[in-house]
Amino acid sequence: MNDLRARLPLVATSLLLALLVTVAFCEQQAHSNFANYHAAPSNGILMPRIGCPAILTSGSSLEVYFDPGSRGGKDWGLRLRSPFMDHEAKVVSVVAFESQSIWKLSAEVPKEAKRDLYDLVIYSRQETAVSFVERNSVFVVGESFPDTLRVGVITDLHYGVGTYYAYTTKVLRRTLDALSALDLDLVVGTGDIVDATADELPFSSVASEFYRLRVPILLALGNNDQYAIDKGFRYWEKHLAPEYYSVKFGAWYFLVLNSGNGLIDENQLLWAEKDLSAQPKELFKVLVLHHPYWNEPHPSLSSKLPNLIKANGIGLVLMGHTHRDEVRQDLTLNIVSVALSDEGAGYRLLNLTRTRVEYDQRSWAYDSLLVNYLQPNDYTSTGFAAHVSSRLATDSRLRLTFFLRSQLAGVTPKVDGAEVSRVTVAKELQGRASVEVSLKLMPKTEKIVKVYFEEDKTPPLASCSYRVEGATVFVSPSASDVGFGVVKVTVFYSDDNSTWTIVPVRIIERTEQYGFTATKATIFLKVEAEDGAGLKATKYLAVQVPDLQPMKTEAPPPTVELAVIVALIGAVILGVILFRRGKTLR
Ligand SMILES: [Ca+2]
Numbered sequence: 001m002n003d004l005r006a007r008l009p010l011v012a013t014s015l016l017l018a019l020l021v022t023v024a025f026c027e028q029q030a031h032s033n034f035a036n037y038h039a040a041p042s043n044g045i046l047m048p049r050i051g052c053p054a055i056l057t058s059g060s061s062l063e064v065y066f067d068p069g070s071r072g073g074k075d076w077g078l079r080l081r082s083p084f085m086d087h088e089a090k091v092v093s094v095v096a097f098e099s100q101s102i103w104k105l106s107a108e109v110p111k112e113a114k115r116d117l118y119d120l121v122i123y124s125r126q127e128t129a130v131s132f133v134e135r136n137s138v139f140v141v142g143e144s145f146p147d148t149l150r151v152g153v154i155t156d157l158h159y160g161v162g163t164y165y166a167y168t169t170k171v172l173r174r175t176l177d178a179l180s181a182l183d184l185d186l187v188v189g190t191g192d193i194v195d196a197t198a199d200e201l202p203f204s205s206v207a208s209e210f211y212r213l214r215v216p217i218l219l220a221l222g223n224n225d226q227y228a229i230d231k232g233f234r235y236w237e238k239h240l241a242p243e244y245y246s247v248k249f250g251a252w253y254f255l256v257l258n259s260g261n262g263l264i265d266e267n268q269l270l271w272a273e274k275d276l277s278a279q280p281k282e283l284f285k286v287l288v289l290h291h292p293y294w295n296e297p298h299p300s301l302s303s304k305l306p307n308l309i310k311a312n313g314i315g316l317v318l319m320g321h322t323h324r325d326e327v328r329q330d331l332t333l334n335i336v337s338v339a340l341s342d343e344g345a346g347y348r349l350l351n352l353t354r355t356r357v358e359y360d361q362r363s364w365a366y367d368s369l370l371v372n373y374l375q376p377n378d379y380t381s382t383g384f385a386a387h388v389s390s391r392l393a394t395d396s397r398l399r400l401t402f403f404l405r406s407q408l409a410g411v412t413p414k415v416d417g418a419e420v421s422r423v424t425v426a427k428e429l430q431g432r433a434s435v436e437v438s439l440k441l442m443p444k445t446e447k448i449v450k451v452y453f454e455e456d457k458t459p460p461l462a463s464c465s466y467r468v469e470g471a472t473v474f475v476s477p478s479a480s481d482v483g484f485g486v487v488k489v490t491v492f493y494s495d496d497n498s499t500w501t502i503v504p505v506r507i508i509e510r511t512e513q514y515g516f517t518a519t520k521a522t523i524f525l526k527v528e529a530e531d532g533a534g535l536k537a538t539k540y541l542a543v544q545v546p547d548l549q550p551m552k553t554e555a556p557p558p559t560v561e562l563a564v565i566v567a568l569i570g571a572v573i574l575g576v577i578l579f580r581r582g583k584t585l586r
Contacts, residue, residue: 374485383452
């Protein structure tokens with residue numbers, strides 16, 4: 001008995017120790033909604049990211065994971081910044097997470113924060129120079145979540161940098177601007193975001209392409225994105241998102257998996273099971289991955305994933321990879337969409353209610369609804385136009401955003417062709433002006449919307465280069481404009497310089513080609529450019545087609561004549577030398 005009494009403190013200490021170890025272990029094993037990072041994200045923020053944003057109501061709680069290294073101390077502030085608003089959020093707590101340098105920060109989204117996509121700014125109150133910004137990473141829906149989610153699906157962007165990718169980049173920009181104009185709730189990118197590369201630039205550049213989105217985007221990793229990882233480069237994590245994660249959007253839950261290598265590894269599957277089991281039953285669950293799982297031989301996709309889908313009541317699976325539309329309603333609703341990088345580039349729009357999915361059998365062509373901002377929409381221009389056009393059979397309600405440089409302090413720009421919904425103007429000279437407008441576009445119509453401080457009185461400049469291959473003439477027109485920007489460029493050709501035929505544009509190997517077959521040795525080109533103010537410019541050009549020149553019988557070219565003269569002079573000099581030599585020898 002005495003013995004036991006003596007040992008009691010020891011037993012108690014051991015129990016306490018065991019408990020502490022367990023707590024510590026549990027803390028370390030704490031499940032988070034994203035995969036462990038292999039590389040530091042370029043902006044120091046691990047979650048949320050541009051490719052896996054936080055989606056919240058105003059007044060709710062926002063959790064941020066960030067890694068400041070040894071900088072900044074412990075006292076951190078948080079701001080939510082959009083082109084129209086700048087809110088300071090109340091930081092509730094900052095605690096260490098997993099490793100020594102990762103912090104988990106909890107903050108309250110300000111009640112006055114309206115529906116908008118915000119940049120997340122984390123800053124140190126102790127060291128003013130230390131701050132981290134993850135752009136477009138927090139989407140505030142307003143006071144409550146919508147009853148129906150309007151979702152755009154893009155896939156297989158195969159983004160790259162350089163002339164080979166000029167056309168696909170143009171298509172991507174038009175698409176992102178159209179999806180933003182539709183004021184969707186969410187865009188989902190189902191993989192092959194970049195074209196297979198081990199270079200960092202395509203990853204950082206595609207992230208900046210996504211800055212033009214005014215709606216949040218979820219990105220899944222495809223086999224082309226996996227290429228860099230297999231070479232040892234974690235640019236995906238550095239510039240876009242964790243390799244897999246989940247995001248909650250009110251009554252919906254999105255599980256985004258990495259099938260980059262044509263499989264889902266054991267760790268990821270375990271994580272996914274755990275993440276799914278932590279979700280309330282009533283959430284509508286959507287799985288996002290690159291590969292149509294029924295096409296893949298690896299058992300993780302061919303059998304384990306179907307089991308996961310069934311066991312967890314996943315109501316929709318979004319995929320890409322095959323570059324073809326495919327809808328299967330078997331295990332669940334499976335939707336594969338067309339690539340954004342092919343000639344038939346397109347995207348898909350879905351409506352998600354709490355119980356079902358509304359969708360079209362076919363993706364929309366990317367230019368069904370075109371939104372073309374005619375100058376860089378980045379606060380560098382003092383006014384410009386947007387050309388919008390619809391090939392749809394129904395009305396479209398559009399929201400456009402113009403980012404201008406204001407010439408005068410506090411002056412509101414003029415708007416033509418749309419209704420103003422929001423304006424923020426800088427108080428200083430040459431400051432920023434953000435303007436949001438809305439308009440209704442009737443079926444099969446086009447419209448010019450102008451936002452500006454001063455009228456455009458400068459006509460555009462048209463120019464053109466060409467190359468001739470046999471009897472085919474390839475034309476590269478270009479046009480620039482001071483003011484509202486170039487609405488359209490048209491190329492014509494003519495045999496007689498008076499009757500003109502339009503040169504069609506074709507997409508050949510991902511590039512735009514204006515080409516036609518010439519029938520005469522001299523043909524004429526005309527390039528017409530029109531700007532947003534309706535001002536026009538025309539450029540004329542005559543082109544010679546050598547293959548169609550009549551055969552000529554002419555005197556030998558001067559070079560032959562010269563050679564003969566040189567040879568004759570040479571012979572004379574040689575003769576003189578030989579003659580003199582003969583003389584002296586004698
Ligand atoms: Ca102009």
